[in-house]
Each structure stands twice: as C-alpha cells, then as structure tokens.
Amino acid sequence: MSTDVMGRSALSTPDPGLKVAGVDDIAELERLTVVRLLSLAKVAKPRTRKPTAWTAEEAKTFLEAAQEASDPFYAAYVLILVQRGPPRRRS
Incomplete structure (x- = not known):
C-alpha cells in the first residue's frame, strides 16, 4: 500500500x-x-375588483382638495375627468 x-x-x-x-x-x-x-x-389567485366610477360629488371633492394643495397635476386631473364625462348609470 x-x-x-x-x-x-x-x-x-x-x-x-x-x-x-x-x-x-x-x-x-x-x-x-x-x-x-x-x-x-x-x-390562490388574487381577487380582482371591478373599479367603480366616482360620483360627481366625489370628483368635485377630489378636485377641490388637489387645487387647495396646489397639486402640480391638478390640470391633468381636470382634463381626465372632463374627457371621461359623467359617470354612466348602470341598468
């Protein structure tokens, strides 16, 4: 060895x-x-929720808060909400 x-x-x-x-x-x-x-x-698959449209009152509250806070995107928020139009009623 x-x-x-x-x-x-x-x-x-x-x-x-x-x-x-x-x-x-x-x-x-x-x-x-x-x-x-x-x-x-x-x-498990995550649950997906359908987005719900804001009411006119909710949109108004959001825009007022953005304007008071001098949010730089305030004009963009207004344009988006105006382009989308009022919320549609569900039948």
Whole structure:
C-alpha cells in the first residue's frame, strides 16, 4: 500500500473529485425536492375588483382638495375627468 508525504495511505485519503460529485448530487437532489414540493403547492389567485366610477360629488371633492394643495397635476386631473364625462348609470 502506498503512502503520501504525511504518512497517510491512499485508501484513507479521500479523492477530491468524489467530494465534488457528492456535493453536486446532493445539490441536485435538494433542487428536485424543492421543485416537486412547489409543484404540489396551489397558489390562490388574487381577487380582482371591478373599479367603480366616482360620483360627481366625489370628483368635485377630489378636485377641490388637489387645487387647495396646489397639486402640480391638478390640470391633468381636470382634463381626465372632463374627457371621461359623467359617470354612466348602470341598468
């Protein structure tokens, strides 16, 4: 049996290549475990709410507050609300 400089036999000295392969195998096994667990999980879909149009009173209150606060986008708010027109009645 051959020995190295430190007096260890070739059988007791682990092969670095074997360690790396072992670590890679463990990492792959962990990755597959996570993938399988995630495939079993069911994610709930978020509820979507339909946006409701503001009433004329709500729009007026918003514009007044924006004007009092000297909001730089006040003119844009007015244009958006004017272009959209009054809220439509639901039938």
